[in-house]
Every structure is written in structure tokens, then in C-alpha cells.
Amino acid sequence: MSKVLEGIRYSESHEWVKAEGNIAYIGVSDFAQSELGDITYVDVPGEGEIVTKGVEFGALESVKTAADLVSPVSGKIIEANGSVIDAPELINQDAYSAWIVKVEMSDPSEIDTLLTPEEYGNIAK
Amino acid sequence: MCEIKNTVLHSRHLALGAVMSPFAGFDMPIRYQAGIIAEHNAVRKSCGVFDVSHMGEIFVSGPDALGFVNHVFTNDVSLERPGDILYGMMLYPDGGVVDDLLVYAGFTPGEYLLVVNAANIDKDYAYLLSNSEGYDVRIVNDSDKWAQIAVQGPESEAAVCNVLGLGCASPLSFYTYTETEKDGVRIIVSRTGYTGEDGFEIYSTPDVIISYWDRLVEAGIQPCGLGCRDTLRFEAGMPLYGDELSECISPVMAGLSMFCKLDKEEFIGKDAIVKQKTEGTERKLVGLELSDKAVARAGYPVETLDEIQIGIVTTGYHSITLDKSICFALVDSRYSALGTDLLVRIRNKVFPCKVVKKRFYQTKYKK
Numbered sequence: 001m002s003k004v005l006e007g008i009r010y011s012e013s014h015e016w017v018k019a020e021g022n023i024a025y026i027g028v029s030d031f032a033q034s035e036l037g038d039i040t041y042v043d044v045p046g047e048g049e050i051v052t053k054g055v056e057f058g059a060l061e062s063v064k065t066a067a068d069l070v071s072p073v074s075g076k077i078i079e080a081n082g083s084v085i086d087a088p089e090l091i092n093q094d095a096y097s098a099w100i101v102k103v104e105m106s107d108p109s110e111i112d113t114l115l116t117p118e119e120y121g122n123i124a125k
Numbered sequence: 126m127c128e129i130k131n132t133v134l135h136s137r138h139l140a141l142g143a144v145m146s147p148f149a150g151f152d153m154p155i156r157y158q159a160g161i162i163a164e165h166n167a168v169r170k171s172c173g174v175f176d177v178s179h180m181g182e183i184f185v186s187g188p189d190a191l192g193f194v195n196h197v198f199t200n201d202v203s204l205e206r207p208g209d210i211l212y213g214m215m216l217y218p219d220g221g222v223v224d225d226l227l228v229y230a231g232f233t234p235g236e237y238l239l240v241v242n243a244a245n246i247d248k249d250y251a252y253l254l255s256n257s258e259g260y261d262v263r264i265v266n267d268s269d270k271w272a273q274i275a276v277q278g279p280e281s282e283a284a285v286c287n288v289l290g291l292g293c294a295s296p297l298s299f300y301t302y303t304e305t306e307k308d309g310v311r312i313i314v315s316r317t318g319y320t321g322e323d324g325f326e327i328y329s330t331p332d333v334i335i336s337y338w339d340r341l342v343e344a345g346i347q348p349c350g351l352g353c354r355d356t357l358r359f360e361a362g363m364p365l366y367g368d369e370l371s372e373c374i375s376p377v378m379a380g381l382s383m384f385c386k387l388d389k390e391e392f393i394g395k396d397a398i399v400k401q402k403t404e405g406t407e408r409k410l411v412g413l414e415l416s417d418k419a420v421a422r423a424g425y426p427v428e429t430l431d432e433i434q435i436g437i438v439t440t441g442y443h444s445i446t447l448d449k450s451i452c453f454a455l456v457d458s459r460y461s462a463l464g465t466d467l468l469v470r471i472r473n474k475v476f477p478c479k480v481v482k483k484r485f486y487q488t489k490y491k492k
Contacts, residue, residue, distance in 0.1 A: 063352065092160075
């Protein structure tokens, strides 16, 4: 049974978002990492790249497959997590501490349109 | 489409928490809780056990068995002594591949066991029957009666001898087998595999195979799924039927013509293979090594440096053993020379790569 963390929001495509003011940390859920298996490569654009809610902006590669990363919010990437890019297995070890990109949101109210932990828990099984 | 079948070890896989997926008509374990990387490394460094009960077993016997098998099989079984195993293919007249398989030469003269891919069992059986006219042979598809496990890795001999008590495995050289018996039940032990390591494949009744599986797992041998079976065989440069061999990909294109014995008087597809070897083929299977960590997956385009597509990836991984991104690709033969610089298109970006030898990993068999 995969873990759903309280206090953050989720997308239907299995990303999580933790908002601090207008800054959003984005990662993938425990369910996503367990479905993918061993993650070997994180393909994300660097600082300054514009992301749009609902649009693919990168990918995760596991041994067997590649999965698109879809941005749950709109804004500009201000940092990609170098530790996770260097050691993608951190996502398998703890999906909720391994944020992938930090985004400066252009519309922080988009957060409210995302799934609550309870709603996400119902689809992530 | 027929119903999805279970192997006799299905309940074991579920109990071990395997991620299951349909493969070749069977509900098969892709990976266990350890994950593909740990399972792969177990086979490279120590030992792992695979359920390969989905594979097909077809027996050919009768006065004309040798002549018949040599008629449908590209390798030369007249060179086999009892207990020998040969790898080769069955072909269509145009050189396309029906299947790739192992032929076990029986200890009773005139008996052969053909071990075929699960996805092709019915097709192979029909092909054998339809090409048997004029041969006095008996062809029996016994796939449902046999279960099979593969024990693979540098410590597999110790596991098979000590855990399973099959001391008869120890003297075997690679690509030979022996038979033993327990309470009247036939057990075939062969020194073969699909991983690039030393290893054994054991065939018997469901009861025997279930008890062997349980003993190996209880002894701490890592259960391994089809996920790492694919990463292992790929690193060792071995083809998978459907990806690197098919009705459209001949042994010549795949670089496997050494398994087609052209000094045999005849076999189905021989003329086509001779022609392809003489004239060359339009496409060839190559190995590619990327300079980036991005992974070239099956179906991704391979392009020239001018970004003109000249091929397609057939299998690709970030190699677990070699820690680099490599793939097999079927390319225009003009671009197949070792060292040729090409591009692979991954998620609409191009990545430089170079043609390298297909055997990415140096195999470690027991001679």
C-alpha cells in the first residue's frame, strides 16, 4: 500500500505539490515511484524554464519505462534538485522528501484546484 | 485472444509481492520487492532464480527425427552428441524467423527436445506439423506438462548442487545437459541460460519445480522477474524474439548467421540466407552507446548527424552493470560500421551515440 502524505496537494498524473507562499516544490507520489520501480534518470529543464499546469515538462526514466512529468502548476522553474538528478534513487527511497523542481508560481490559486490527500488516496491504488 | 494462463509458481509470485504483468499469454512476475536493479545484480554477482515455466517444450521423435529437425532448424543437429544443446532458428522460406530455440539431443537416439518461446508455442507447433510431410516423426507439444526454473549467476552451481542436491549438474559444460530421476519423475538439468552468466535451467513436473523453487528461495536465493531477465540478456547481446528477430528480421540482419549452417544440404530458408549473406541486407542490427544518461527505448528513431532517420531502436536500457545508456537498433546497413556517429531521438531531443559491438557485457560461461 503506497503512502499518501497529508498537508500537500496532488495531481491526477501523480505529482505532488507543497506550496510555501508563491513557491511550489514539485515531486512524484509514493504510488508513482512504486509503479515505476527503480528510477535511473531524471530529465528536467533547468532554472528559468516556464512550466504550464497540465503540460509535460520533463520525464522520469525507470529501468523499464519512461514516464512524463506533468506540471501541476504554472510558473517558472527557479531550481532543479541537483541531489535528486545525481541520485534518482532518492525518489524511490522517500518520494515526499525528494522534490524534483522548485517553481515560482504565476497563479498560486491553482493549488486549490489540485486533489486533496483524501481525493488522491482514492485514485492511487 | 485466449485467456491469460498462470504458471505453476503463480501463487509463489503473489506471496512474494511480485509486480505481475501479462507476457506471452501468461501472468508473469516482472519484479519482486527487491526491484529490477537488485535482482539484476544478484545474477551478475551471486545467484538468482527465475520462473521460466512459460517456455514451450516440443518433443520430436521417430526414425526420421534427425533429418526432420535438420530440415526445420538452421543449426546442424547431426553434429550433436546425446546431451548436447544447440541454439538456432526456424525460418520461413524468405529467411524471416518463425522462432529462435534450443534443440536438446536426446540420450535415446532419434529423440529431440525443442525449447521454444512462450509466445510462439502454437505457431511453432503448427509450423512443425505442416513441414513434417514425408518424414516419419512424432511431434508432441508437451508445454503444459513441464515446469521450468532458471538458476543463474556465478554461484548457481553451488545452489543447484548444495540446495537442490543435483550433483549431476557440476560436471556439465555450457550448452550440455543431463537427466536424472526422482521417484520415477524425469528431471532435465541443463547448463544454459539467458543472462550472460553461468547458470542452469531445470525442467520437471510442476510438483518437483515448486519444491525446488521453495528450497532455493528459503536458502536465500534472490527470486528474479522478467524485468531483469530482459536487462541481463540485453547486456549480454542476446536477441529477444519479436524485438531483434522476427518475421521481418532475419538472422543475417541480426548478426546471427553463425547459427545458420550453410554447409548443410538444406534447411527451410537456406536459399534466402545464402542470398542475404552474398548480397548483404538493407538493414542490420547494431549496438549503440549514448554519451548521455537518457535512455533510448524501443521504437525511438535513430538518425544521421543531419537528423535524417535511418533506423529504429529495438531494445534500450541504462545498463545496470555498465552504468551507461546503450541500445540495440535496426539501422540502414550503410550506417552499421563500428564507430559510426549517429543520433537517437528521445522525447524530441537528439542525443549523440556511436555504433559499438552488440555484446556490451563480456559473458562468463563455463567452458
